[in-house]
Amino acid sequence: MLHRVAILGASGYTGAELVRLIATHPTIEIVALSGDRKAGMAMAEVFPFLRHLELPRLARIEDINFADMDLVFCALPHATSQAVIRELPRALKVVDLSADFRLRDPAEYQKWYGKPHAAPELQAEAVYGLTEFYREQIEAARLVAGTGCNAAAGQYAVRPLIAAGVIDLDEIVIDLKAGVSGAGRALKENLLHAELSEGTQPYSAGGTHRHLGEFDQEFSRVAGRQVRVQFTPHLLPMNRGILATVYVRGEPQAVHGALSVAYEHEPFLEVLPFGALPSTHDVRGSNFVHVGVVGDRIPGRAVVVCALDNLTKGSSGQAIQNANLMLGAEETAGLMLAPLFP
């Protein structure tokens, strides 16, 4: 049985990544693509790497007939998704890849995104899309909110530790290294090759990055009390990949054990042997997550490192994994592509 889907915002990186993954998906068929400023163009013009595929032309959202579809992937820019999704037929399932429905609390949304939410009723309904921790709710959901890519990397390292009670909740430092595609196809000087290659720098430091809203919401929920982490992301000269280096207080072996147990049956989560740490090279272009733990020389302290591909497991791969659950397909369908190395 084929599932008919539309991708809204197909001219950005997460939209293109959805198309890339669906290209070899056994049961999902793309029947509409939107791309506002590029409406009317063929995808092969916008993304020549997709030219071997037969795809619908980019259309304006208002010209798309959603009548006979099963699901919509909404890869629109932050703050524009909410209005669009509100207008979609209620019968349609929706996976949103923007930040619009990640935070459940309207006040938190306003705090981190600077304006009131336009569809608070949907905000309440949306399920947070970190598949491994919300699987049952996602299966039953109409609207799933894709997580932030950095937020996903941090949570894969930390959530099981909070749940297992093996770390100090007040002493969590997440130092994160992110590839540039996480910033999207934005025309900014600091994203130019000439200014980004061969160097690195922090950004949104000091507790100002919006994904902190997700950390706060999710970690506090798991802990049953307020948890606030320190978080410094860095921009690296690589296109894909996030490496989260997390400093925690807890017995290293207990930390490793909690992760091993939590991910034992997960198809995409690989916990490395104790002492081994992951590399973003080993997950590039794939839906896999590698997590490793090492003990510090200072007793009672551990370093947890998590690597994933921001566009795949951090965004579009996660979206397809969730869509698979929502559509009743095999959860891993279309997602078992091995990473690209070298």
Add this chain to the structure above:
Amino acid sequence: MLHRVAILGASGYTGAELVRLIATHPTIEIVALSGDRKAGMAMAEVFPFLRHLELPRLARIEDINFADMDLVFCALPHATSQAVIRELPRALKVVDLSADFRLRDPAEYQKWYGKPHAAPELQAEAVYGLTEFYREQIEAARLVAGTGCNAAAGQYAVRPLIAAGVIDLDEIVIDLKAGVSGAGRALKENLLHAELSEGTQPYSAGGTHRHLGEFDQEFSRVAGRQVRVQFTPHLLPMNRGILATVYVRGEPQAVHGALSVAYEHEPFLEVLPFGALPSTHDVRGSNFVHVGVVGDRIPGRAVVVCALDNLTKGSSGQAIQNANLMLGAEETAGLMLAPLFP
């Protein structure tokens, strides 16, 4: 029906690329892997990006039982394949990815590789593995010789032009830009990140590159007379990808027409609209080839540009495509993965 295969030389890049592609191949199963110096190790230790797969441990070739296999991929270093393949059971089909069986003429082999061939009888039997031009012979072959990756790129640009008689055979210049993985996992100073990134240089210039042996053999065969091209490869700071910029004498539209006709029904060859030229970004990690043509301002001259991924279509993807034909599988099985972009 499953096809059982071994990969000899699985600890190098082309070996790992075979595993990557077979990971999602519907009918090929890997039953043995060899890696001489790394025998005994798990693939996850040698290539952590493959750790989600259940794979046999690396073995020494002499410890592999070839009895119940259908096909062997031989990804050993140049000059070592010939002795190994000579000892394999005759019932086994073999796809060799080394240079050992690319040249049919023992004298040419000695000229370009500097020593006599150890298995000239197999040399005569081997079919040259440029799929689109040897499809029927490959289907019937026991031993197929994978092409040089640079040689493949140049031939996709030029062969149909020679066959169609639309270019001057004595005025062909191939200026080629190659990613570093084509040099293999070799420990050389010029392949270090510090010495390769952020710059470029030619190598094996002046008619000394070994892939000229393939150009000579194949172009002369198609032309029915001796054809010798100029060929300058350059090493670029990118891991995958070959871009061949070919300067020819001929009517540009006729050149474009000859390519369009030749590749009209080919599943992996994409001829761009006249005037559009390809980018290696658009084929990375895939089995697709993009070819474009532009006319020069000097009448009667054209530039043909061909882009492919050296490890995929230039090597391991080609090998699987050929194996599919030899095994009676769907030619494109396991190879429709879209390129990775960005």
Add this chain to the structure above:
Amino acid sequence: MLHRVAILGASGYTGAELVRLIATHPTIEIVALSGDRKAGMAMAEVFPFLRHLELPRLARIEDINFADMDLVFCALPHATSQAVIRELPRALKVVDLSADFRLRDPAEYQKWYGKPHAAPELQAEAVYGLTEFYREQIEAARLVAGTGCNAAAGQYAVRPLIAAGVIDLDEIVIDLKAGVSGAGRALKENLLHAELSEGTQPYSAGGTHRHLGEFDQEFSRVAGRQVRVQFTPHLLPMNRGILATVYVRGEPQAVHGALSVAYEHEPFLEVLPFGALPSTHDVRGSNFVHVGVVGDRIPGRAVVVCALDNLTKGSSGQAIQNANLMLGAEETAGLMLAPLFP
């Protein structure tokens, strides 16, 4: 004696490169900087890598007092220089880094740049800034036109060969590989790190690149007859550097000899031993040019390869070298910085 200069257009890459080089120049002092859209800002805000220097703030051109200056470097965008330079005091020497005064013939300017020249009287006066070939005129000039960076690389490889009569004038192919800073600080999708790194593609192919105007003008002038070359530039994933691979017809040793003689006493031109070819890695950040020659296996054909840094010798270093001559300073003053490797 100090020379007082202004840099107009200091917020772009060539402007910043001028400041970088002048930072250790013994006799040049920067007394004014312009940057239209960033007027009022400190250079340390626009280019933090210059924050250790005491520099004037960016001003609007109309707010600069040119009264007591010796020379102006004009690093404004193409087509805007001509109007600005026309209004500068006649007593001021000017080195223009834009394309505005490279072509002497107004018709050629219009052909390549698409509109009439606004200051044809200055166009006639301007001296073409390829220092090694116009040294005496530059010493006496009021207005010197910096060359195109690609045009410089091609000319260093070819000019002496035309002058010495050792090559066929109708069979010159220049295949060029260029780093991305040559495109300036422009906000374009294809210059983003995510779309440029790890791949390559041609641009302005088929005889459409504007630097062909310079090749036509200069090569024809040296030859005393019309010379038209083929020229295909490629964009490479590197920030600095141009490698021009030039295919010529001529005796390789004669070709090497002509270059060796021409550059024997040049402080910045290094001709490699016959058979050795240069790398852009070896000139990065410097004013040096490396040129090498190899003979092809086809008799009577040679490949000449030239490497330089587009921002230094291809633009701002050349500009300072010319300014040194115009100001009566040591020609090499401030320019003997060794390349940055690795």
Add this chain to the structure above:
Amino acid sequence: MLHRVAILGASGYTGAELVRLIATHPTIEIVALSGDRKAGMAMAEVFPFLRHLELPRLARIEDINFADMDLVFCALPHATSQAVIRELPRALKVVDLSADFRLRDPAEYQKWYGKPHAAPELQAEAVYGLTEFYREQIEAARLVAGTGCNAAAGQYAVRPLIAAGVIDLDEIVIDLKAGVSGAGRALKENLLHAELSEGTQPYSAGGTHRHLGEFDQEFSRVAGRQVRVQFTPHLLPMNRGILATVYVRGEPQAVHGALSVAYEHEPFLEVLPFGALPSTHDVRGSNFVHVGVVGDRIPGRAVVVCALDNLTKGSSGQAIQNANLMLGAEETAGLMLAPLFP
């Protein structure tokens, strides 16, 4: 007055960087170069980027006449310096760039480097080469030990904070991002372009990196009690540059103030305005260090970020700065080169 120097170990990156910097140094003259395995070769063969310089050929150390020299830079591999330096004439000043004399305590040396020190009497005499904090001792020293490049970056961020008493000494986390040239010209798979570009990973995590020996020694000395930090270095796809992100407990403004005061008169240390954080792009190829501070959202916590070039300020630039002091030259002589950007 010219200072005559030798560089031992000139075929590695730090040796080449010394030559690069000395090329425009006003008073230092290179009179001998050693390179064991490459003895007899010209530097232009080993490092073509230096071919414009007139340099002595590489010699074996035993063939060098040290009689009329002022100073020797010893850029030999770790553990080989100590035996060589012991044999040098006592009248010679020595700047050692290896790890051999960084630790004063023989027991600490053995702990971190795995064997007894061969010249413990020199170990006691050596002055630790972090110029800004040992300036007077360096001026008077015969033997100065260059610091680890990572150790330098961490100390520039933290030393003044310990000295000023503005941070908690038991809660210091240094998460460091390092370019690949810090690993030297070593032939290792993980340093190949194909395995390093486009990704990142930690190394020597969990308190095992040897530069911890320096942190322990120096921080404890400043504090007057034992201080042990957490330290996780990461390998980044960039050739030069170190970014140390340091998590401390203290009032952010006090932290910024302590750094501002400490570096107020330092020629190479730039403290950014409060809230601004540095980039390695802005110090590449230079002797400058940029330091920034931001306050975390959690009160009483701050993030200090330090950027420097590992080969320049982290190694060879530091060595020349120290040599300048030892030779009575201007401290900044030859070191005011602006960074290379882009």
